[in-house]
Amino acid sequence: MKKEIFYHVTRCSQNRKAQGLSVISSGRPTCPNACPFKTVYHSNGRIERKGCYGDCGGPIFMHWNRIDSGQTGISFDAMVERVEKDRSLSRMKRFFDVGDLPGYGNRINYRQLMRLANAASQGDSIAFTHKPLTPYNTRAIQDAIGAGFCVNLSTNNLIHADEVARLATGPVATVLPSDCTDPIVWTPSGREVRQCRHATEGLICADCGWCSKVKRGFIVGFAAHGSMKKTVDTIVRKVG
Numbered sequence: 284m285k286k287e288i289f290y291h292v293t294r295c296s297q298n299r300k301a302q303g304l305s306v307i308s309s310g311r312p313t314c315p316n317a318c319p320f321k322t323v324y325h326s327n328g329r330i331e332r333k334g335c336y337g338d339c340g341g342p343i344f345m346h347w348n349r350i351d352s353g354q355t356g357i358s359f360d361a362m363v364e365r366v367e368k369d370r371s372l373s374r375m376k377r378f379f380d381v382g383d384l385p386g387y388g389n390r391i392n393y394r395q396l397m398r399l400a401n402a403a404s405q406g407d408s409i410a411f412t413h414k415p416l417t418p419y420n421t422r423a424i425q426d427a428i429g430a431g432f433c434v435n436l437s438t439n440n441l442i443h444a445d446e447v448a449r450l451a452t453g454p455v456a457t458v459l460p461s462d463c464t465d466p467i468v469w470t471p472s473g474r475e476v477r478q479c480r481h482a483t484e485g486l487i488c489a490d491c492g493w494c495s496k497v498k499r500g501f502i503v504g505f506a507a508h509g510s511m512k513k514t515v516d517t518i519v520r521k522v523g
């Protein structure tokens with residue numbers, strides 16, 4: 284039997300970048316195997332951490348564990364109801380700081396994604412996905428974007444960013460090497476990548492808002508950081 288997917292709503296984030304935003308998290312079962320940073324649990328019990336921010340340890344790791352165990356996690360329906368009706372939540376919301384769009388693994392749950400997109404349509408949204416761009420997922424993402432839900436397509440490096448941007452499914456984000464300090468870099472095909480303004484200018488998302496804009500005309504880049512940045516660097520340089 285599949286493990287239940289739990290969600291969590293943080294009314295007002297204390298995170299430095301997402302400060303003041305309401306943050307919606309989803310459980311690990313939503314994470315796609317297509318994500319190269321996803322932790323691998325081998326059958327012999329070995330755990331292979333590949334750089335996932337939520338699995339790097341510390342408070343976010345404990346927070347995610349509590350969601351997954353159902354200790355603090357709530358159902359999809361309860362999460363959507365809060366997004367739609369709880370007026371104490373911020374107008375701009377950060378979706379899936381950990382976890383991914385609704386649906387198990389690589390597949391998006393179309394019905395749930397559209398319910399969420401419609402529930403969030405009164406405000407600005409910042410969501411990211413590593414789910415693969417199959418025809419089914421592409422349709423779901425485009426329909427959610429059409430309903431006003433900004434889904435950023437996470438890519439693994441500049442080459443991958445070019446590949447995904449060429450499909451014109453939605454706004455693109457990418458990972459940059461940890462030593463990248465340039466505010467602007469370019470993909471091999473000449474697309475502009477602007478590095479996250481929290482890293483370059485110290486802005487918070489509430490004052491920046493780039494990632495909530497579907498038609499922004501550039502890719503947003505995030506330099507690898509945190510305790511596993513060297514692991515992420517290896518993957519960023521390896522994955523095409």
Ligand code: SF4
Nearest residue numbers: 479488491492493494
């Ligand atoms: S680019 Fe702006 S909106 Fe996006 S994560 Fe960085 S600070 Fe937040």
